[in-house]
Amino acid sequence: MNSFKNTDKEYIANTYGRFDIEISHGKGSYVYDINGKEYIDLASGIAVNTFGMADNEWIEAVTNQLKKCQHTSNLYYSEPCATLAKMLCERTGAKKVFFGNSGAEANECAIKVARLWASENKGEEYYNIITLKNSFHGRTITTLAATGQDVFHKYFTPLTEGFLYAEANNLDSVEELLKQNKCSAIMAELVQGEGGVMALEPDFVKGVSELCEKYNVLFVVDEVQTGNGRTGALYAYQKYGITPDVITTAKGLGGGLPIGACLMFEKTKDTLKPSLHGSTFGGNPISCASAINILNRIDDSLLKEVNEKSDYIFDALNGADGIKSVSGLGLMIGIETVADVSIILQKCMENGILPIKAKNKLRLLPPLNIPMELLKKAVDIIKMVAKENK
Numbered sequence: 001m002n003s004f005k006n007t008d009k010e011y012i013a014n015t016y017g018r019f020d021i022e023i024s025h026g027k028g029s030y031v032y033d034i035n036g037k038e039y040i041d042l043a044s045g046i047a048v049n050t051f052g053m054a055d056n057e058w059i060e061a062v063t064n065q066l067k068k069c070q071h072t073s074n075l076y077y078s079e080p081c082a083t084l085a086k087m088l089c090e091r092t093g094a095k096k097v098f099f100g101n102s103g104a105e106a107n108e109c110a111i112k113v114a115r116l117w118a119s120e121n122k123g124e125e126y127y128n129i130i131t132l133k134n135s136f137h138g139r140t141i142t143t144l145a146a147t148g149q150d151v152f153h154k155y156f157t158p159l160t161e162g163f164l165y166a167e168a169n170n171l172d173s174v175e176e177l178l179k180q181n182k183c184s185a186i187m188a189e190l191v192q193g194e195g196g197v198m199a200l201e202p203d204f205v206k207g208v209s210e211l212c213e214k215y216n217v218l219f220v221v222d223e224v225q226t227g228n229g230r231t232g233a234l235y236a237y238q239k240y241g242i243t244p245d246v247i248t249t250a251k252g253l254g255g256g257l258p259i260g261a262c263l264m265f266e267k268t269k270d271t272l273k274p275s276l277h278g279s280t281f282g283g284n285p286i287s288c289a290s291a292i293n294i295l296n297r298i299d300d301s302l303l304k305e306v307n308e309k310s311d312y313i314f315d316a317l318n319g320a321d322g323i324k325s326v327s328g329l330g331l332m333i334g335i336e337t338v339a340d341v342s343i344i345l346q347k348c349m350e351n352g353i354l355p356i357k358a359k360n361k362l363r364l365l366p367p368l369n370i371p372m373e374l375l376k377k378a379v380d381i382i383k384m385v386a387k388e389n390k
């Protein structure tokens, strides 16, 4: 097959460090490159392809909608976005949904909601939002400001004001910031994805939830990566047993099509009002039909499977030769190897599996329905590669 590598290098903005693999197509958990080499997909396009590549049922749901109506604008009512919003609310306890097209936009919405809510309930000066060090919340100027990592801030200052960074798993550090500043919200990923697949400690998350009550600030949970079944619950907050005031999600929600959502719970349900926010593509019928199909299939039996597969991976890799640690939740897993992660990743790809990286770790985000025998095969390859290169 023809290669478009040189065309890409010539014409695509040079922001991505691509691997030397040119993907042509896939089916389920298999992905193929232009030379016909077969890979087991362990990344799902960064937690996006929830049911793998070119899933038949999903194709049918999307093409049925495509034949009816591809876009309406938000000037009219239409069925798919209403149905999807209802499903999201019924399965989370949220009361209202705003649709955008990406994780960053979902977080932008949540940040606007937090500032609006504070203006109405506490005063405009309560605009500060506490996020965690090592977090990742997106690439817009404001979501970069929310991201608690200096490396992302360099060159782009001045960023949006009003973000403060606390230490993860350190309640005192959160409370200190709450005491000393006028705050509207605490915003956090429950499993820090880009930060190295670090699940927050349950006691810390419960403690943050209590601090939010005590100081009358919102708890905003960024479920862009952890959401939509990825951690073995529909949304990760459900595993932690807390009730957030806002959650944001994107990545896996559309199963491969762009969609982001900001879900507002009881305290924040009436915060957004006419003309205060909007999006041309938000709630697009194709993306919503796609997400309806995905959500319908993330049921108890699938979540049980996700948890079983997760247990299998942890059991197989914990303490294995050449592996230092395994972290994460559900099918969002970080693996610290004795050998440098770049070497491990290269060897994995040579051996026909496609994990990715998060900081110094190998990161696994396989399709949620990856067949057990494929997962076993992939885990065996990781074990072999970790051992041979230690």
Ligand SMILES: *Cc1c(COP(=O)(O)O)cnc(C)c1O
Binding pocket: 101, 102, 103, 104, 105, 107, 136, 137, 138, 139, 189, 193, 194, 222, 223, 224, 225, 226, 250, 251
């Ligand atoms: C990927 C990610 C984002 C940004 O999502 P985009 O769709 O790339 O804008 C935000 N937050 C978290 C936790 C993410 O993993």
